[in-house]
Amino acid sequence: GKTFTGRISFIDPILDKTTRTAKVRVETTNREMLLKPEMYANAIVKAPLKQYNNEIVIPKSAVLWTGKRSIVYVKQPDTDVAAFMLREIELGPSLGDSYVVISGANDGDEIVTNGAFSVDASAQLEGKRSMMNEEPPSKDEHAMMLVQGMCEMCKERIEKATTSIKGVSSATWDMEKKELHLHYDSHRTNLDVIGKAIAKAGHDTD
The missing domain is CATH 2.40.420.20 (conserved putative lor/sdh protein from methanococcus maripaludis s2 fold)
Incomplete structure (x- = not known):
């Protein structure tokens, strides 16, 4: 096959409900008229980021x-x-x-x-937090999560990943018990978001 280089000029914001894919428009030179309508191609997308x-x-x-x-x-x-x-x-x-x-x-x-x-x-x-209602009354909650780790560096990573989430006011991880105790505003975040942030830092939660 022949390789063409082009630039993506449009990405369809709507996915095909059957294939779960989206169409893109690529602008490229076609002087020899080798590219025809409805052709299929394999593509690699690169971005300088x-x-x-x-x-x-x-x-x-x-x-x-x-x-x-x-x-x-x-x-x-x-x-x-x-x-x-x-x-x-x-x-x-x-x-x-x-x-x-x-x-x-x-x-x-x-x-x-x-x-x-x-x-x-x-x-x-409904009086909930929105563009106009920037800060509703906070709803502070305490939670305990089991988080796997073995060392002081683990403790630092776990607590940093947790407290970096907007809405979490404090987080303390017990290395011996594997327990993470935290206080958070349930109007601004939730345990699912917190668990994913900890997992992204490299630690499993139970």
Whole structure:
């Protein structure tokens, strides 16, 4: 086969519900007219973002701006009725119709990409945290999680990964008992988010 080099100019924000794939438009030279409509090709996508290896990328349509904050709505797991929670995120560079997320999102998060304004409007009507209601009364909760680790460096990593999450006020890991005791605002985060952050730091949770 022949190799072509091009630039992605558009990424369809809607996935095909059957194949779970999205179409992209690539601009390239085709002087010899070798490329024909409806052809298939294997492609490798490269981006000059070495400092952002393995970071999460989300569509721009998912992000709401308040002037000071960038926020998204994340679907809450294990609920009978679809429920969404506002999450503040820190954005990196723009990639066409997407943003690199530096912090605030985790692998496996289901983020609202279309209709975020409607979700936010509903949150405002219910008096929940939203673009307009920046800080509702905090709901401080204590929790204990079993986290695997063996050394002082593990303790430092676990506690740093936990306290770096917005909404977590304190975290202390007992190396002997493998117990992580933490205080967090359940209006701003939850144990699922905390567990994923700890796992990303390299430690299993039970």
